[in-house]
Amino acid sequence: MKSLLDNDVFFAPLVRGHPSHILSRRWLDKFKPAGWATASETYLAVFRLLMNPKVMGSGALTASAALTAVEKELSGPHPGAVVVAPKRPARILLEKATGHCQILDTWLVQLAQDSGYKLAAHDTGALANWPEHTLHAR
Numbered sequence: 371m372k373s374l375l376d377n378d379v380f381f382a383p384l385v386r387g388h389p390s391h392i393l394s395r396r397w398l399d400k401f402k403p404a405g406w407a408t409a410s411e412t413y414l415a416v417f418r419l420l421m422n423p424k425v426m427g428s429g430a431l432t433a434s435a436a437l438t439a440v441e442k443e444l445s446g447p448h449p450g451a452v453v454v455a456p457k458r459p460a461r462i463l464l465e466k467a468t469g470h471c472q473i474l475d476t477w478l479v480q481l482a483q484d485s486g487y488k489l490a491a492h493d494t495g496a497l498a499n500w501p502e503h504t505l506h507a508r
Contacts, residue, residue, distance in 0.1 A: 372405035
């Protein structure tokens with residue numbers, strides 16, 4: 371099944387010091403051949419996180435280096451796509467959110483579903499709320 375990566379599933383394999391780096395790196399490399407993508411929102415979030423000194427400490431990247439890291443991950447023998455939303459979020463899905471932290475997950479579930487992907491996530495909330503549209507990236 372093709373996977374649309376949640377922010378943490380795309381970020382962790384890029385950062386060697388991330389607590390989930392090794393497991394996330396193995397998972398992503400295993401699932402890349404089936405087809406994979408990030409949403410444009412995820413692409414930009416990971417790009418931003420790589421530049422953020424509060425997240426990366428003294429290893430924060432310049433814009434050029436962060437862009438290179440993201441683009442390198444998206445290239446290679448099993449390149450990833452960047453999915454851009456063709457329509458607005460569905461009200462019926464957004465109304466199911468029980469807190470502000472679920473808004474982006476809800477949107478990514480809709481985008482994955484509309485694009486023929488399953489959302490690959492670590493977030494137990496997303497996995498529990500939409501089991502038919504998600505897969506646990508571990």
